[in-house]
Amino acid sequence: xxxxxxxxxxxAALAAGLSAAHAHDTWFAxxxxxxxxxxxxxxxxxxxxxxxxxxxxxxxxxxxxxxHEPGGTPLALQRTGDAPTALNLRVRAERGLPLSCWAQTxxxxxxxxxxxxAVYFKDIQAPxxxxxxxxxxxxxGVKWKERYTKHARIExxxxxxxxxPVNMAMDVLLEAPQRTPRRGDTxxxxxxxxxxxxxxxxVELRGDKLPIGVWRKTDGEGRVRIPAxxxxxxxxxxxxxxxxxxxxxxxxxxxxxxxxxxxxxDKPQRQADNSxxxxxxxxxxxxxxxxxxxxxxxxxxxx
Numbered sequence: 001x002x003x004x005x006x007x008x009x010x011x012a013a014l015a016a017g018l019s020a021a022h023a024h025d026t027w028f029a030x031x032x033x034x035x036x037x038x039x040x041x042x043x044x045x046x047x048x049x050x051x052x053x054x055x056x057x058x059x060x061x062x063x064x065x066x067x068h069e070p071g072g073t074p075l076a077l078q079r080t081g082d083a084p085t086a087l088n089l090r091v092r093a094e095r096g097l098p099l100s101c102w103a104q105t106x107x108x109x110x111x112x113x114x115x116x117x118a119v120y121f122k123d124i125q126a127p128x129x130x131x132x133x134x135x136x137x138x139x140x141g142v143k144w145k146e147r148y149t150k151h152a153r154i155e156x157x158x159x160x161x162x163x164x165p166v167n168m169a170m171d172v173l174l175e176a177p178q179r180t181p182r183r184g185d186t187x188x189x190x191x192x193x194x195x196x197x198x199x200x201x202x203v204e205l206r207g208d209k210l211p212i213g214v215w216r217k218t219d220g221e222g223r224v225r226i227p228a229x230x231x232x233x234x235x236x237x238x239x240x241x242x243x244x245x246x247x248x249x250x251x252x253x254x255x256x257x258x259x260x261x262x263x264x265x266d267k268p269q270r271q272a273d274n275s276x277x278x279x280x281x282x283x284x285x286x287x288x289x290x291x292x293x294x295x296x297x298x299x300x301x302x303x
Contacts, residue, residue, distance in 0.1 A: 024045050024046060024047055024053075025045065025046065025049065025150075025235070025237050025255055025257050026043065026044065026045045026056065026105070026150040026152050026255065026257065027043075027044070027046075027049060027152050027154075027235050027237075027257040027259050028041050028042070028043050028101060028103075028152050028153070028154035028257075028259045029041065029042045029043075029044070029050065029052065029086070029154075029233070029259065030042075030154070030156065030261075031088065033095070034080075034090050036090070037092065038090050038091055038092045038093055038095075039066075039090065039091050039093045039095060039099060039101075039156065040080070040088065040089070040090050041077070041088075041089045041090070041091070041101060041154065042083065042086035042087065042088055042089070043055070043056055043086060043087045043089060043103060043152060044056070044083075044085050044086030044087065045150075046085075048206070049206045049207075049208065049235045049237070050208040050233055050235075052085040052086045053085055054085060054086075055082055055083060055084070055085060055086045055087040056087050056105060056150075057082075057087070058079045058087060058089075060105050060106050061077075061103050061104070061105060061106075062104050062105060062106050063102070063103065063104045063167055063168060064076075064077045064101075064102060064103040064104070065077060065101070065102065065166070066091045066093055066099055066100060066101040066102075067099070067100055067161055067166075068093065068094070068097050068098060068099055068159075068161065069098065069159065069160060069161050070160050070161050070163075070164040071164075072161070075091050075092060075093055076091070076092075077089045077090070077091050077101065077103065078090050078091065078092075096157065097157060097159075098155075098156070098157045098158055098159025098160070098161055098162070099155075099156040099157065099161075100153065100154070100155055100156075100158075100161045100162055100164075100166070101153065101154050101156075102151075102152065102153040102154075102166045102168055102171075103150075103151075103152050103153075104149065104150070104151045104152075104168045104169065104170075105149055105150040105151075106149070107147050107148065107149045108147070108148060108149075109145070109146070109147055110145075110146050110147075110148060111143060111144060111145050111146070112144040112146065113144075114138060114143075114144070117134060117144060121134075124202070124238075124239035124241065125202035125204070125215060126241055127200070127202075130241055130242070133243060137249060142249045144251070145249065145250050145251065146241075146250070146251040146252070146253055147244070147250060147251070147252050147253070148252075148253040148254070148255060149169065149170075149253070149254050149255070150255045151168045151169065151170040151171065151254060151255065151256040151257070152256075152257050152259070153166070153168075153171065153172060153256075153257065153258045153259070154258070154259040154260065155174050155258070155259070155260045156261075157179075157180055158174055158177070158178060158179060158180060158181075158260065159178055159179070160178055162174040162175075162178060163175045163176075163178060163190075165192055165195060168256075169193070169194060169254060170191075170192070170193055170198075170240065170254040170255075170256040171191070171192045171195075171256065172189055172190070172191050172192075172203075172236055172238075172256055172257070172258035173189060173190040173191075173192065173258075174187070174188075174189060174258065174260060175188045175189065175190050175223070176188040180261060180262075180263050181228045181260065181261075181262045181263070182228065182231075182262065182263050182264070182265035183228050183229065183230065183231055183262060183263075183264060183265060184227065184228060184265075185227075185228040185262075186225055186226075186227060186228070187205075187225065187226045187227070187228050188223060188224075188225050189203070189223065189224050189225075189226075189236055189258065190218075190221070190222050190223045190224075191203065191218050191222045191223075191224070191238065191256070192222060193240065193254070196222075197218075197220075197221050197222025197223075198218060198222045198240065199218055199219065199220045199221070199222055200217055200218060200220075201217065201218045201222070201238060201240065202215060202216075202217050202238060203215070203216055203217075203218065203224055203236055203237065203238040204216075204236070204237050204238065205226055205229075205234060205235075205236050206234065206235050206236075206237060207229060207230060207232050207233065207234045207262075208232050208233040208234070209230055209232045210229070210230065213237075214226060214229075228262050229262065230262065231261075231262050231263055231264040231265075232261070232262060233259070233260075233261055234259070234260055234261065234262055235257050235258065235259045235260075236257065236258045236260075237255075237256070237257045238255075238256050239253055239254070239255050239256075240253065240254045240256075241253045
């Protein structure tokens with residue numbers, strides 16, 4: 001009995017250690033209807049979709065907003081409260097219409113131990129060029145230093161706006177279908193970096209009802225096509241990692257997520273009324289990413 005207990009304890013400790021080393025994504029989740037009108041959302045960070053584990057201070061949102069249609073007047077995301085696991089937001093938008101919302105955080109620094117890098121690479125499907133560069137750095141005795149930024153987007157009742165970029169350094173477009181996806185549809189996404197297609201980029205599709213995700217790589221035009229799986233809440237996630245062009249031996253990463261829903265095709269579409277989530281500024285022209293900030297206490301830095 002004691003041996004069995006120790007074995008279980010060791011397995012739990014190892015699992016906890018691996019989880020702590022995984023990259024943490026940041027994504028939007030729909031909340032129940034706002035009693036004051038409009039659409040309510042939660043923005044939080046977690047080790048694995050769909051469970052938020054920590055929130056983000058609204059002062060750390062560099063760009064954010066919503067819109068009903070391409071070229072439409074941006075709508076401000078307003079803070080309604082800080083839940084233990086997420087930042088609660090509201091936008092004064094008409095429910096039932098197509099709505100795109102997005103947020104980009106400020107940049108933050110993190111340092112990692114050598115023992116965590118292999119797990120990190122696996123979690124983001126880092127390309128071989130990144131792995132080779134790190135091997136050379138490690139041989140020189142260089143420690144891992146990284147500057148990361150989070151980019152999150154959500155599509156509610158997707159329309160034409162879902163296929164149009166917003167002012168984020170990393171973006172994912174839902175190009176097809178331009179309605180709420182149904183099981184069996186072909187989902188077509190496009191990943192953009194600084195407004196340009198990002199080819200050969202690894203993305204993972206994760207759902208709220210499945211324990212594993214589906215990995216794909218974008219084509220030469222930054223596009224990826226995946227058959228729509230089970231109905232439910234889904235997120236497409238990816239992390240771009242490259243060496244800084246401004247500072248030697250510093251990595252720069254951009255995390256990006258796109259949250260959306262797949263319907264079963266037989267029931268009316270739901271507007272943001274999902275209560276599974278535990279638990280701003282208006283858009284403007286994007287200048288260059290500012291100098292690094294101190295990591296805020298309200299945000300979990302992936303580790």
